[in-house]
Amino acid sequence: MATSDRSPKHSSTIVILDFGAQYTQLIARRIREFNVFSVVVPCTASLEEIRKYEPCGIVLSGGPSSVYDADAPKADPAVLKLGLPTLGICYGMQFMTHHLGGKVESADKREYGDAKVNIVAETPLFHGLPQTLDVWMSHGDSVVQLAPGFRLVGETGHAPAAIANETAQMWAVQFHPEVHHTRQGTELLRNFVLDLCGAKADWTPEHFIETTVERIRKQVGKGSAICGLSGGVDSSVAAVLVQKAIGDRLTCIFVNNGVLRKDEFAKVQATMREKLGLKVVAVDASKRFLSQLGGITDPETKRKIIGREFITVFDDEAARILEELDKSGEAEHDAEGNEVAWLVQGTLYPDVIESSSVKGPSQTIKSHHNVGGLPENMKLKLIEPLRDLFKDEVRRIGRDLGMPDEILDRQPFPGPGLAVRIVGEVTPERVAILQEADDICVSEIKNAGLYKQLWQSFAVLLPVKSVGVMGDQRTYAYTCAIRAVTSEDGMTADWAPLPYDVLKTISSRIVNEVKGINRVVYDITSKPPGTIEWE
Secondary structure: OOOOOOOOOOOOEEEEEEOOOOOHHHHHHHHHOOOOOOEEOOOOOOOHHHHOOEEEEEEOOOOOOOOOOOOOOOOOHHHOOOOEEEEEEOHHHHHHHHHHOOOEEEEEEEEEEEEEEEEOOOOOHHHOOOOOOEEEEEEEEEEOOOOOEEEEEEOOOOEEEEEEHHHHHHEEEEOOOOOOOOOHHHHHHHHHHHHOOOOOHHHHHHHHHHHHHHHHHHHHHHHHEEEEHHHHOOHHHHHHHHHHHHHHHEEEEEEOOOOOOOOHHHHHHHHHHHHHHOOOOEEHHHHHHHHHHHOOHHHHHHHHHHHHHHHHHHHHHHHHHHHHHHHOOOOOOOOOOOOOEEEEOOHHHHHHHHHOOOOOOOOOOOOOOOOOOOOOOOOEEEEEOOOOOHHHHHHHHHHHHOOOHHHHHHOOOOOOOHHOOOOOOOHHHHHHHHHHHHHHHHHHHHHOOOEEEEEEEEEEEEEEEEEEEOOEEEEEEEEEEEEEOOOOOOEEEOOOOOOOHHHHHHHHHHHOOOOOOEEEEOOOOOOOOOOOOOO
């Protein structure tokens, strides 16, 4: 359905084979922080496909399977014979061992979470690192017999934690260097990428902008494009990139889906036109969306309904715009005589990896309306220039495009809007209640100077009513939850310890100013085990 906008060749590329770990793209993110281009491909990729990237190194990711399972990811073992520096991570270490003549078994004791790894032998992978590493483990299998040519270079008190075969240019670790819980992980990956692979640090935001704009220009040709604009960072940066490529042949459509934040429909229109110079068509489809959401309580169903309705609205607007172009003689047609039009979306990789296993056998967490919620048969062709990027990378690219901070510093807001912050049925009454509560929450966090320090901060309306007392009278009203988290990329997150006085002010204002809420609670769950949004 949707395809990635990668360039298949780069002067210095690290190819990451995805065996289905939820953290695979974090490996790519860490590598890109060295200004080295990295790309994630399915573990099922053929050797021919891998060679097309002209890689200078290979990383084998983690994964949820056991190498001896019948349904274990089927990667071609010949990838281990490409003669390139190769790093196996967690499952990647077990895959390497299993296919090169070693032995992997279910561990007597599973290692999960923080651990200590003792370096027992020197190897270039650990150059400059301390003798004891603070790492993060997540595995139930262990290497019990090394493959020929390998030696043990790191261990915990329970199992081998690192192995090396310098002659074959192969290294592997049982822990996850890509997560921030592994304190020396960045240095370890830098040793592999820059020293052992000899990668060139020449991938920059400027390079991304240049190559992406050129690719979009060729992709669209003389056709036209429509951008599903939300007003957030992702769709705004995507719109500016496409506008840079095709100019006024881009029309941005901003849809009021009935679950926007307070006054957002008017504010976003003004910002996008005045600050970014985008051509914006505003469509108020709030009644349409809310009627479809009536009676629906299942989160996945909500997301898919919103995705479906968004595409229907875009199709309708595209037909209208193309009809106008056709009348003016400016529309491009394909061989069958159909008008050519594209839909631009600000999809990021965290959306993709949580929605579907597009690059490997990773488990679906939830569908995002612009990924898992898209219909199978779309009239519009997709352009997703940011599909393989993280939020911080998008912000850096936006700054290089000259976009203002007031847009780039906005906290992420889900595509399905307040629908996934209203637990249970979405009704106009409940939307209005949450809009007021959320506005108070965000306003007070901004007043306290905390907004930019947080990844996200918002209110959630729960389908729970409780007894209260206000003005000597009994009340029976909804409960509101406040959620505030810190994160680097949205893949993992910690709950933020907001100051008590800020929480007190938020709670007091919501209970006193928002009719329908008489109780406020604070969510202190991190991700994992929770997700950032409640639905």
